[in-house]
Amino acid sequence: MLKIEDIHVYYGAIHAIKGVSFEVGEGEIVALIGANGAGKSTILKTVSGLMHPRSGKISFCGQDIAHAEAYKLLRTGLAHVPEGRRIFLQMTVQENLEMGAYINKEVSQKDLEMVFNYFPRLKERRKQIAGTLSGGEQQMLAMSRALMSHPKLMMLDEPSMGLAPILVDQIFDIIKELHKAGTTILLVEQNARKALQVADRAYVLETGSITLAGTGAELASSDAVKKAYLGG
């Protein structure tokens, strides 16, 4: 579904991604793990069109998207929940969801019900200004907002960042549910243990290059991963 071939991405003179290739098949959960600064977020930003690779190919559902403009990609079914949530803090919860459904012209009640079903807490807070939500609620809103467009592929950048363990479990349960409902998922996580548990396959990224690849279980039991990312 998503195919990335030998992309090189730069921030000015900084060579952040040095020839990365990987694939996400339809219906998979693929995890991308790696230390701080490895380039995980940069890869997601490049896929969603916020940045463009200097060389290499990216295709989504057979379409070349390496140089597509970011705002057009959601319409092809590719959603990106960025690092740090990036919800619209001065808008209400409801308005944030409406922005999530921007490409549908109108928000359908059915879609609202769907996300409130996943995150009942947001329903009571529809009229609340998003900036006053707790960190966990903001993460729920960020995911809900992306769900409003019914994406085929959802890219999640550290959805568990800064959340209490119980909320982390809840977010991962919802990722599994979404997956069951047919959404393909590309997951970037610091929480490698959790990510490898849910992932069908995973890649390890180190300073701009992929150093390991395998199924979630394979990587979870590999010595190198255990040592570097699972705390021995």
Added chain:
Amino acid sequence: MGFLQYLINGISIGSVYAIIALGYTMVYGIAKMLNFAHGDVIMVGAYMSFCVTNYLGLPAVVGILVAMVVCTVLGIIIEGLAYKPLRGASSLAVLITAIGVSYFLQNAAQLIWGSAPKNFTSIVTFAPIKLFGGQLTITGEVIITILASVVIMVALTLFTGKTRMGKAMRAVSEDRAAAQLMGINVNQTISMTFAIGSALAAIAGVLLCSTVPTLQPTTGSMPGIRAFTAAVFGGIGSIPGAMLGGILLGIIETMTKAYLSTQFSDAIVFLVLIVVLLVKPAGLMGKVVQEKV
């Protein structure tokens, strides 16, 4: 009675500043730039209305409509040609470009219409209302100006609060990258903002020249600067702030001229601005963004 008269006149000229300030504030909020050429779009609007009514002899309403259409197109062209290529450039480069556009518009106007002032015919034709046995005069211009600013303010509030496009504008103003991830075309949104701001500038130009009938290529620059001050005063980026800032500025200016000094009125207005910014750095209604810890 004198005081009341000054107050009404102050609110009236302040309403013009408010309409101009709305353009400044919307463009700043969404494109994150100070469009210093905004004041000169006012001047173009006034000339357009002048030409349509004086040379073609058409009614004032047609003059206003033509001015709005021309300024809307002008705003979109300025944005597309001068500012869009600089997206992502340093804000200093954008600022200097804006100053360049401002001079360009003034010089172009001078070439087309000459530098001699034209005598603008007011769009208002009904007689002033006299109250308290003629002690208090409310001119038609005052009534129309205040009415127009209220209507514009309400319309913009509804637009940004209730419509899909208006909400998308707010989303772009808060977080451009996140807005793109929602499928919002940021370039189109910025262009739209310039269009709205410039259409408002056209209205402001006609109202301004109906009150102060001398029209020349520099007509827009001082009101433009005062309106910019008003936008900062009220809290740049805030629509009600621009409105409040404009009206307060108009009142302060008129009162200063009446009771203190005509010569130093601008200096005093800026002094007030400085004091306000010292006390409330974000302006009167500027949003202090709450940070989550």
